Amino acid sequence: MEDLSLHVLDIVENSVKAGARLVCVSMEEDKRQDRLILIVEDDGSGMDPDTLSRVTDPFFTTRTTRKVGLGLPFLKAAAAGSGGDMTIESTPGVGTRVEAVFGYHHIDRPPIGRMDETMATLVACHPDTDFLYRHRVGSEAYDLDTRAMRQMLGAVPLDTPAVVDWVRTEVAEGLLDIGAGSL
Amino acid sequence: MKTFKELEEIRNKVLDEVSQRKDRTGTRVVVGMATCGIAAGARPVLLSFVQEVKDRDLKDVIVSQTGCIGMCSLEPIVEVYKPGEEKVTYVKMTAEKAKEVIEEHILGGQPIVRYTVGAYEYEK
Numbered sequence: 001m002e003d004l005s006l007h008v009l010d011i012v013e014n015s016v017k018a019g020a021r022l023v024c025v026s027m028e029e030d031k032r033q034d035r036l037i038l039i040v041e042d043d044g045s046g047m048d049p050d051t052l053s054r055v056t057d058p059f060f061t062t063r064t065t066r067k068v069g070l071g072l073p074f075l076k077a078a079a080a081g082s083g084g085d086m087t088i089e090s091t092p093g094v095g096t097r098v099e100a101v102f103g104y105h106h107i108d109r110p111p112i113g114r115m116d117e118t119m120a121t122l123v124a125c126h127p128d129t130d131f132l133y134r135h136r137v138g139s140e141a142y143d144l145d146t147r148a149m150r151q152m153l154g155a156v157p158l159d160t161p162a163v164v165d166w167v168r169t170e171v172a173e174g175l176l177d178i179g180a181g182s183l
Numbered sequence: 184m185k186t187f188k189e190l191e192e193i194r195n196k197v198l199d200e201v202s203q204r205k206d207r208t209g210t211r212v213v214v215g216m217a218t219c220g221i222a223a224g225a226r227p228v229l230l231s232f233v234q235e236v237k238d239r240d241l242k243d244v245i246v247s248q249t250g251c252i253g254m255c256s257l258e259p260i261v262e263v264y265k266p267g268e269e270k271v272t273y274v275k276m277t278a279e280k281a282k283e284v285i286e287e288h289i290l291g292g293q294p295i296v297r298y299t300v301g302a303y304e305y306e307k
Binding site for chain 2: 001002006009010013069070071074114117118120121124125142143144145148149152153154155156159160161162163164165166168169170173174177
């Protein structure tokens with residue numbers, strides 16, 4: 001994956017497949033402590049300890065179309081490659097939390113990439129799932145919450161092209177305001 | 184959220200249109216969005232289709248996603264289902280090719296054979 005926004009798009013897919021109703025994506029740029037923390041937390045079906053112990057093995061997947069699953073192994077490698085690490089906690093019936101920590105200024109830390117495009121894609125592909133995206137840069141924060149959008153939109157589905165387009169512009173402007181992804 | 188108010192205008196506009204809409208013949212555009220597709224560039228392809236549908240105001244075209252189709256080396260893969268016609272599978276797609284598919288296939292009715300999986304296999 002070229003950047004973190006593509007990892008997010010990929011990892012969130014696991015949450016959706018696990019039947020999550022709400023997926024929280026948090027990205028925190030903590031330059032002072034030289035860390036970038038990415039958290040994806042869902043209320044999906046969760047995993048038992050046996051499954052959990054195997055998800056970072058590339059030769060484990062729940063899919064039947066092929067024999068490898070590279071999403072979490074890729075993310076783990078990217079985190080480790082910038083002096084960080086990835087951890088997963090999961091409880092069957094409650095949900096899963098993936099946390100990846102990167103060295104913010106590390107030369108091999110992937111760029112953040114286009115979170116506007118990732119959020120627009122998630123909304124377009126999973127209009128019935130709710131997403132809360134929170135991006136922090138120091139003390140500044142930006143939130144996108146599809147639950148509030150849903151309330152405003154009423155009978156209009158979230159995958160309406162005009163709404164998807166709105167998400168992209170909204171997130172791009174919101175992130176620009178807080179100076180996100182300047183590095 | 185910064186521009187939340189704009190959603191209200193979108194809602195009102197869309198609801199107006201929905202009430203006028205009668206038939207949904209429905210062309211479906213399905214983009215492969217598993218790890219392989221995403222890594223190969225499926226995101227700009229999907230967003231390009233959504234953008235075209237919005238800009239051209241295509242009311243009966245639905246853009247959605249699927250997982251891994253099983254031909255990871257040919258990603259990004261897009262399947263087009265037009266009612267009453269056979270499925271057309273496009274491989275190694277780009278945002279630019281997506282616009283051509285909208286123009287020539289979905290609107291013009293002529294599948295772009297050179298972008299299909301069949302053409303790719305023939306080339307080999």
